[in-house]
Amino acid sequence: MAGRNDEVRPKPDATVDREKVRRKADRPIRARMIATVGGFGALLVLMCLLAPLAGTTHISLVRAFDRSQAFADNVDAQIFFIARLPRVAAAAIVGAGLAAAGVVFQALLRNPLAAPETLGVSIGASVGAMVAITFLPPFSIGGLSAVPLASFAGSLGALAIVYGLSAARGRGMSSTVLLLGGVVLTTFLGAVVNFIQYVSDFSQTFRTVRWLMGSLDVGGYAPIAAALVPLALATFGYATLPRALDLMSLGPEAAAARGVDVPRAERIALVSASLSTGAAVSLSGPIGFVGIVVPHLVRLMVGADHRLVLPASALFGGAFLIGCDLVARSALAPIELPVGIVTAFIGGPFFLWLLFTRLR
């Protein structure tokens, strides 16, 4: 009898444990989505409010938002809204666009190392934007100006080449082919970039060189508004994707067997990711590693579900790049570093660490 009791006793504890674990896993996805978007959204808003306070002239957030004073007389508000906020807003948009594109590439290609810069999509966007800056007269189609359009075309073109390569074997995407294709494309398009610089005149070269280093100093709200159009289009596409991306990360056939229209989801994903990469690159120049660092950190925090990962990465990507830009502005003040150098200093070692842990 005693023996039987001993066997029985641990059982309630085990049941309780299991119940606890199950409750966590059972927590409704709706609640998790609200908490995730709320939390990361609050972080982004906080960064947008606090980052403009940093700089050589000291300003106060309270005075900047003080409505009792006319805007023309309110120096703090002018510095906050005219001098500093455009740059912070640009960082938010670029960070969000690149991070969301990174999430989509990684799910679509079933490879955590896929990102706009490893696939050659960033440099494709750069080539497009450089062609527009160097050769094209300014024009716009339906609210989209030349640089974001050309940069979208460049990213879509580069992506189409890499994607075509990996799909050509008819057996879905091989990530080896894909990453190798990305490396070759990056080198090749790098040569195209050099060629464009070589044939353009000196003042243009200076502009493009500065641009290629990646800078968020956009100077006003007009370029931001121009980038918001493709970004809004991309957001519509992204909104339809998360669950399909979850399933497609098991492989295209497994996704199709569960009812995903895989070719359609792939098209939406590729166009949306190209749009948001193009929007980001046209605004700031190529800024590396955001698309790979941010989704990884976010997955560590919220798990694998793309209904959480995609919005959280976009929001956190914005906050992350605002933070990087803050470092770029203040680390060697009064000298400003291009923010691309800061993200590369963080992202390069991170990427290598990722490679090491994955190869182990």
Added chain:
Amino acid sequence: MLQVDNVSFSYTSSRRVLQDVSFSVMRGSIVGVLGPNGSGKTTLLRLIAGALRPSNGRVTLEGADVLTLSRRDLARRVAVVPQETRTTFDFSVLDIVLMGRYPHLGPFELEGASDLAIAHDALRATGTDDLASRAFATLSGGEKQRVVIASALAQASDALLLDEPTASLDVGYQLDVASLLARLNRDRGCTMLVCTHDLNLAASICAELVLIRRGRLIDRGAPETVLTTANIRSLYDVDAEIAYHPRARRLTVVPIGRAQ
């Protein structure tokens, strides 16, 4: 009822992978497809799952051609358990099982309480309910296969297609999966089509076997009638001894050696 009518298929114009294959799977039965490597078994499953388009003939479910059904409708009727499932990201077991609910949800609909109940029911039916919150990637091969079967069950389809469900498993897990499939068929009336190299699995759970060699159907019928020395020799070029095993209470196939 699943019906395969005179189906032919070739990936390239030169080589026929399947030629004029016809058979049917009755509701509530388990049918096994046997054949050597490269005989076209997996291609057959992909044709039934609508992943490939036959060059001739058609596959119908209750009279409807699978190619005329939308992906979503097809997924509500047929679920697929592939030979191996890998995840790129760190999904939990419950996440994987809930993915089976995809064809039952609207475009922006989230899984509700009833979906969770169905998922847990599927976990219980496959004996994986205490794995629910584990990371799928950390499971053993046998556990993974059971979880993927649970995901297919959560899909609540009329039929399950299984591609070599025991191929990468040790003998203990092979028996587990075999008894799981038999139990699901008996208790829930699951209709199944199972491609396998495991002749003993086929003999133990299948009501009917379909034998395919070089893309052609060479025999079909109950295990007792088609599992013969002659058929094994013509399928695999192997000399085998086939006997009723009193303790296993089924036919057992013992390969002796390459046929001379």
